[in-house]
Amino acid sequence: MQGAAVAVTAVLPVLLAGCLGPLPQPLVGLNQRLEAAGPARGPSLAGDWLALIVSQGGRDRVQLVDLQRQQPVPLPGLERPDAQPLSVAVDGRGERLALVRQLEGRTELVLYRRNLMALQPVPLQPPGVPRRVALRADGRELAVEVSRQGQWQVDLIAVP
Amino acid sequence: MQLLAVALLALLLSGCGSWGWGRRSAGPVGWGSADRQDPALSGNGRVLASVVRRDGRDTVLLQEQPSGTVLPLRHLQRQQPHRSPSLSWNGRYLALLVQEGPDRRVVIEDRATGRLHRLPLPGGLVPNSLSLAPDGRRLAIASEGEGRSRVQLYDLTALLEPDLPAGLPVRGTPGAPP
Numbered sequence: 205m206q207g208a209a210v211a212v213t214a215v216l217p218v219l220l221a222g223c224l225g226p227l228p229q230p231l232v233g234l235n236q237r238l239e240a241a242g243p244a245r246g247p248s249l250a251g252d253w254l255a256l257i258v259s260q261g262g263r264d265r266v267q268l269v270d271l272q273r274q275q276p277v278p279l280p281g282l283e284r285p286d287a288q289p290l291s292v293a294v295d296g297r298g299e300r301l302a303l304v305r306q307l308e309g310r311t312e313l314v315l316y317r318r319n320l321m322a323l324q325p326v327p328l329q330p331p332g333v334p335r336r337v338a339l340r341a342d343g344r345e346l347a348v349e350v351s352r353q354g355q356w357q358v359d360l361i362a363v364p
Numbered sequence: 365m366q367l368l369a370v371a372l373l374a375l376l377l378s379g380c381g382s383w384g385w386g387r388r389s390a391g392p393v394g395w396g397s398a399d400r401q402d403p404a405l406s407g408n409g410r411v412l413a414s415v416v417r418r419d420g421r422d423t424v425l426l427q428e429q430p431s432g433t434v435l436p437l438r439h440l441q442r443q444q445p446h447r448s449p450s451l452s453w454n455g456r457y458l459a460l461l462v463q464e465g466p467d468r469r470v471v472i473e474d475r476a477t478g479r480l481h482r483l484p485l486p487g488g489l490v491p492n493s494l495s496l497a498p499d500g501r502r503l504a505i506a507s508e509g510e511g512r513s514r515v516q517l518y519d520l521t522a523l524l525e526p527d528l529p530a531g532l533p534v535r536g537t538p539g540a541p542p
Contacts, residue, residue, distance in 0.1 A: 226522035228483050235516045244515040247504035249495040256515050341407030341498040349401050356399040362386035
């Protein structure tokens with residue numbers, strides 16, 4: 205009887221694994237580094253790049269992580285201490301980041317080009333309040349959720 | 365000289381206002397409320413996912429671009445509210461959050477095979493948003509649990525075939541066989 209119980213216990217995980225199929229595997233090393241960086245939200249994954257919003261020292265900031273090197277990369281010209289990032293998206297080369305942020309009482313959509321270290325405002329026409337942004341993996345187009353007169357809309361904007 | 369050129373280009377970009385930005389609306393929703401939220405584009409830009417209110421429930425809507433034609437989803441007519449859709453390169457995979465009873469779950473619909481993958485999370489974590497890598501090899505999940513928010517990455521290579529730029533078009537997408 206005891207032998208049967210042992211046999212069932214041994215076979216059960218195999219049977220369950222067969223029923224469930226392959227499972228996603230957590231990337232343990234990367235996850236530990238992300239955990240150590242602080243509370244985080246709003247991930248955007250493309251190619252070997254992860255953009256996310258991390259809380260550090262009581263304020264939220266955009267972080268871009270090179271997944272090959274498992275290290276954040278600097279984003280000179282992107283951060284302002286008085287800006288509050290709301291949503292971020294990265295392209296597959298890690299070159300372009302689209303960002304919705306609150307600054308000086310208004311919410312704006314901007315595009316950051318890492319090779320130029322330059323931030324470019326993306327005007328909304330007609331005007332509206334942006335909230336969430338997504339970027340095509342090739343970086344050629346972004347999709348942004350915009351509030352206009354109490355209604356949520358999605359604008360598709362080609363990136364020059 | 366090179367630095368000067370970069371500085372000039374940056375200056376031009378910052379000053380060019382709306383010049384060069386081609387824009388269009390994602391088009392009418394066609395279902396009840398016109399609200400549309402949570403946009404996501406496939407890597408090649410041919411498929412747009414968004415969340416719209418249908419019969420009072422937030423439901424994912426998949427449309428080819430630029431025509432706006434609605435693309436069918438096999439498994440996602442229920443389990444609302446749907447949140448945080450994310451697409452692979454050709455739009456083969458759609459990852460999103462669904463509601464199963466009291467639990468919010470991560471699922472991926474494979475539009476090529478019709479299969480629905482359910483991704484279990486460690487106990488106590490409630491997913492808030494996600495992002496699928498365009499090639500389908502990794503998934504980032506933002507969740508709340510144990511008093512803090514966190515982002516964790518998962519390797520999907522044992523679960524999904526890669527969806528690469530040179531991949532075959534998925535039935536129901538532009539360029540695919542009928």
